[in-house]
Amino acid sequence: MTVRGEVVLDVDGLSVGYVRRDGSINTVVDSVSFQLERGTILGLAGESGCGKSTTALAAISYRAPGSRILSGRSQLQGVDLLGLSTQRLRRIWGSKVAYVAQSAALALNPALTVGRQLSQPLAVHLGLHGSASRARQVELLESMGLPDPARALRRYPFQFSGGQQQRVALALALSCKPDVLILDEPTTGLDVTTQARITKLLRGLVTDFGLGCLYVSHDLALLATLADRLAVMYAGEIVEAGAAGAVVSKQRHPYTQALLAAVPSVRRPREVVGIPGRPPTSVVLDACAYAPRCRYVLPACRTGRVAMRDPGDGHAARCIRLEEIEKLPALGSELAAARPGRDVLLEVDGIVCAYTGAEGPAVNGVGFVVHGAERVGIVGESGSGKSTLLRAIAGLHRPQAGSIRLGGIELAPTAVKRPRSVRREIQLVFQNPDSSLNPRHTILDIVARPIRLFRDDVPRARERETVQELLDAVKLPSGLLYRYPAELSGGQRQRVALARAFSAKPSLLLCDEVTSALDVSVQATILELIAELSEQTQTAVVWVSHDLAVVRTIANRALVMRDGEVCEEGETDELFAAARHPYTRELLAAIPELLPA
Amino acid sequence: MTTTSDVVGLTTAEVVEEEGRPPAAWRAILASTEGRIGVGIGAAVLFVIIFGRFFTPYPPNAVGIGGATTGPSAAHLLGTDSLGRDTLSRLLVGGTHIIVIPLIAVSLAWLLGGTLGMLGAYRGGTVDAVIARGFDLVMSLPPLLIVLVAIAALGTSNLVLVLTIMVVYLPRMGRLVRGATQAVITNEYVAAAQARGERTRAILFREVLPNIMAPTAADFALRITYAVIFVATLNFLGLGVKPPNADWGVMVADGRGYINLAPLGTLAPAAAIALLSIALNLIADALTQHVTRGGREIVPL
Numbered sequence: 001m002t003v004r005g006e007v008v009l010d011v012d013g014l015s016v017g018y019v020r021r022d023g024s025i026n027t028v029v030d031s032v033s034f035q036l037e038r039g040t041i042l043g044l045a046g047e048s049g050c051g052k053s054t055t056a057l058a059a060i061s062y063r064a065p066g067s068r069i070l071s072g073r074s075q076l077q078g079v080d081l082l083g084l085s086t087q088r089l090r091r092i093w094g095s096k097v098a099y100v101a102q103s104a105a106l107a108l109n110p111a112l113t114v115g116r117q118l119s120q121p122l123a124v125h126l127g128l129h130g131s132a133s134r135a136r137q138v139e140l141l142e143s144m145g146l147p148d149p150a151r152a153l154r155r156y157p158f159q160f161s162g163g164q165q166q167r168v169a170l171a172l173a174l175s176c177k178p179d180v181l182i183l184d185e186p187t188t189g190l191d192v193t194t195q196a197r198i199t200k201l202l203r204g205l206v207t208d209f210g211l212g213c214l215y216v217s218h219d220l221a222l223l224a225t226l227a228d229r230l231a232v233m234y235a236g237e238i239v240e241a242g243a244a245g246a247v248v249s250k251q252r253h254p255y256t257q258a259l260l261a262a263v264p265s266v267r268r269p270r271e272v273v274g275i276p277g278r279p280p281t282s283v284v285l286d287a288c289a290y291a292p293r294c295r296y297v298l299p300a301c302r303t304g305r306v307a308m309r310d311p312g313d314g315h316a317a318r319c320i321r322l323e324e325i326e327k328l329p330a331l332g333s334e335l336a337a338a339r340p341g342r343d344v345l346l347e348v349d350g351i352v353c354a355y356t357g358a359e360g361p362a363v364n365g366v367g368f369v370v371h372g373a374e375r376v377g378i379v380g381e382s383g384s385g386k387s388t389l390l391r392a393i394a395g396l397h398r399p400q401a402g403s404i405r406l407g408g409i410e411l412a413p414t415a416v417k418r419p420r421s422v423r424r425e426i427q428l429v430f431q432n433p434d435s436s437l438n439p440r441h442t443i444l445d446i447v448a449r450p451i452r453l454f455r456d457d458v459p460r461a462r463e464r465e466t467v468q469e470l471l472d473a474v475k476l477p478s479g480l481l482y483r484y485p486a487e488l489s490g491g492q493r494q495r496v497a498l499a500r501a502f503s504a505k506p507s508l509l510l511c512d513e514v515t516s517a518l519d520v521s522v523q524a525t526i527l528e529l530i531a532e533l534s535e536q537t538q539t540a541v542v543w544v545s546h547d548l549a550v551v552r553t554i555a556n557r558a559l560v561m562r563d564g565e566v567c568e569e570g571e572t573d574e575l576f577a578a579a580r581h582p583y584t585r586e587l588l589a590a591i592p593e594l595l596p597a
Numbered sequence: 598m599t600t601t602s603d604v605v606g607l608t609t610a611e612v613v614e615e616e617g618r619p620p621a622a623w624r625a626i627l628a629s630t631e632g633r634i635g636v637g638i639g640a641a642v643l644f645v646i647i648f649g650r651f652f653t654p655y656p657p658n659a660v661g662i663g664g665a666t667t668g669p670s671a672a673h674l675l676g677t678d679s680l681g682r683d684t685l686s687r688l689l690v691g692g693t694h695i696i697v698i699p700l701i702a703v704s705l706a707w708l709l710g711g712t713l714g715m716l717g718a719y720r721g722g723t724v725d726a727v728i729a730r731g732f733d734l735v736m737s738l739p740p741l742l743i744v745l746v747a748i749a750a751l752g753t754s755n756l757v758l759v760l761t762i763m764v765v766y767l768p769r770m771g772r773l774v775r776g777a778t779q780a781v782i783t784n785e786y787v788a789a790a791q792a793r794g795e796r797t798r799a800i801l802f803r804e805v806l807p808n809i810m811a812p813t814a815a816d817f818a819l820r821i822t823y824a825v826i827f828v829a830t831l832n833f834l835g836l837g838v839k840p841p842n843a844d845w846g847v848m849v850a851d852g853r854g855y856i857n858l859a860p861l862g863t864l865a866p867a868a869a870i871a872l873l874s875i876a877l878n879l880i881a882d883a884l885t886q887h888v889t890r891g892g893r894e895i896v897p898l
């Protein structure tokens with residue numbers, strides 16, 4: 001029988017680089033060490049580009065195209081994986097070491113039935129065929145909690161929901177009873193309730209199978225509730241590591257502290273604090289990588305590499321001031337609440353939206369009002385109809401029934417048919433700035449367009465100046481006017497999208513998952529910005545999101561949508577503190593939470 | 598902007614190219630070896646086509662300047678044809694047709710087909726059905742048949758050639774633009790423009806067109822190549838240029854009966870046609886490669 005605590009994978013001093021076009025090496029992961037123990041989950045947290053996925057793959061000796069493992073060891077029960085030939089690795093991958101990627105939809109072969117896909121590793125690694133293989137397949141799907149496993153085996157991946165697909169992918173990974181399980185953002189993109197079910201399942205599997213599990217995620221709150229131990233990465237290095245509870249409750253690295261301060265919460269409306277600046281693009285070898293962004297920086301931080309230091313309780317950090325940092329109070333305070341006016345700005349009544357070919361309507365008789373300068377959140381899981389509702393208000397989706405009134409005036413169903421003044425007053429910000437900013441237009445073109453269309457008060461000669469003022473207002477550095485969106489970071493692009501929306505001087509800003517594609521530290525800065533700008537300009541905001549904590553942070557009133565209908569509505573403070581509808585309660589219970597209740 | 602990306606990378610899918618402004622198609626062509634070779638050959642052939650007329654040793658249409666069907670000699674470097682006309686002189690003036698007609702015809706096909714394709718893809722529904730089925734209808738007819746019928750009915754002239762070749766290529770180019778547009782209009786910047794209440798024309802030409810230029814430019818270069826060969830074929834068949842005017846296609850046709858006596862009378866114009874189409878092909882290739890890389894690669898200049 002397996003022993004909990006036995007080290008199954010021992011990674012020591014792992015460094016990985018990518019080969020540049022000129023042949024030189026760009027080191028992206030440096031001297032990363034960790035151990036995976038049986039029956040425990042190690043959470044590897046960090047923002048995009050910090051090297052966490054590269055680390056996870058390199059630890060099992062998988063080299064992403066263009067990457068090179070520069071040094072280090074990764075011992076699986078005494079055998080160094082990094083020195084093995086591809087042939088020998090193939091025998092270990094899938095049998096002793098399993099990997100589950102973020103998108104099960106991409107990891108599963110759409111042309112093969114689930115049964116066919118499960119039979120392959122069983123035949124290759126365990127030599128199981130025929131009825132023995134089938135029995136094991138059924139057993140596997142059963143342990144993943146999939147209903148009717150015998151039937152599921154005959155179905156194709158697309159016939160399953162996203163959460164079920166991820167269960168199938170887990171079954172595939174665990175088919176040969178591996179010792180090590182590597183998960184890379186396995187629940188990112190799934191609904192919270194689905195995520196909660198998957199992580200609960202995973203916790204049980206890790207214990208039952210005695211797996212050594214590495215769980216890579218950007219979601220600190222999730223890792224804090226799921227993982228036993230937690231390692232935080234920044235710029236290719238682990239900056240803090242320890243028991244998950246210890247890392248979350250008393251951070252010893254300023255980056256961890258700042259990261260936690262950026263995480264919004266459903267428990268109380270607190271100000272989320274963004275991290276200024278951007279992470280370095282490769283490993284910093286001669287100084288503390290976080291020094292340029294650190295609020296506690298000392299001259300010594302810039303002159304030499306800082307080593308991981310453990311004061312003796314198994315909770316180490318890469319900071320020369322770690323004893324002081326842990327005693328500092330957490331960042332973040334109450335957020336300035338919206339001050340809604342008394343006049344009704346937007347009135348939505350009995351909206352029904354359907355897509356041709358869909359079974360039921362996507363939005364089924366939704367009605368609500370937005371007052372001037374109010375911030376209303378609409379939360380719901382995927383398929384709840386929240387985005388369609390927003391598109392209908394924006395005039396991008398023609399509703400089958402219902403009415404939309406702005407300032408008491410009935411609006412035409414399509415934007416083209418609405419008068420210019422209405423189109424000016426309603427502005428839209430999308431989820432993904434990659435897609436919402438035309439890649440062939442300069443920032444100036446993008447932001448100036450609504451000005452030319454809607455702002456009679458700005459003469460042509462003053463357009464450029466006005467655009468620059470807007471870019472300043474969204475806190476973008478100067479000199480971006482003639483740049484293209486691809487030259488900007490994700491957060492900067494979303495700021496451009498905001499500048500474009502505010503350039504028309506709207507009275508109503510429609511936001512569709514505006515921060516969902518962003519890192520949590522960037523999300524915090526965007527939330528700060530939207531709160532500030534909407535406050536200053538007295539603009540009402542309708543904020544659509546799947547993320548309840550974000551809605552809690554930004555909105556003063558919220559609607560919970562499910563299957564095209566509003567199931568609960570109320571002031572955010574009351575709604576989140578004492579939800580009445582069972583679905584709202586289910587949603588709230590599913591959310592991993594950093595703050596104590 | 599030619600900043601290479603130094604990215605703290607995860608998997609390659611997550612590596613964000615910190616690209617500069619996508620290089621112009623022209624820079625992409627010059628950056629690749631085949632592109633440079635293509636441009637070199639193309640420039641040489643184009644020079645002959647444009648300025649060749651000023652260097653003719655004899656009047657190109659003058660009959661009996663030399664003996665009939667002679668091989669190369671000091672007086673006639675490429676020999677003479679069956680009517681004793683100087684092959685070199687005819688070669689130097691005979692290229693105009695073969696490049697000008699395809700250029701005009703393909704440009705027209707691109708403008709009209711592209712506009713229809715964009716409109717169909719953007720509007721969808723009935724408009725798209727009518728346009729797309731119209732394209733299919735024309736494409737179902739063999740190109741040579743279209744030209745033969747048109748020439749039989751209207752007689753041969755430059756205008757008829759241009760129009761028929763345009764009809765042949767219009768649906769093919771329109772189709773590509775339609776496909777490219779369908780991919781582009783799913784982007785939210787198109788929805789953003791719709792929400793601003795922009796007109797269809799503004800959305801197509803301001804938002805969509807710049808984003809489909811790269812693939813259509815590659816297609817354009819390739820179509821020119823086909824059209825050059827097509828015009829050469831028509832001239833070879835005697836459906837294009839009227840005698841006595843010199844043309845490479847006609848020269849190949851006329852000279853092939855005497856290939857034993859004066860091989861260069863056929864081979865020289867054939868080589869000229871081949872060089873022109875190879876040059877255009879190389880350029881098209883360079884463009885296509887640039888496009889399939891999604892224009893993401895930063896091309897050092």
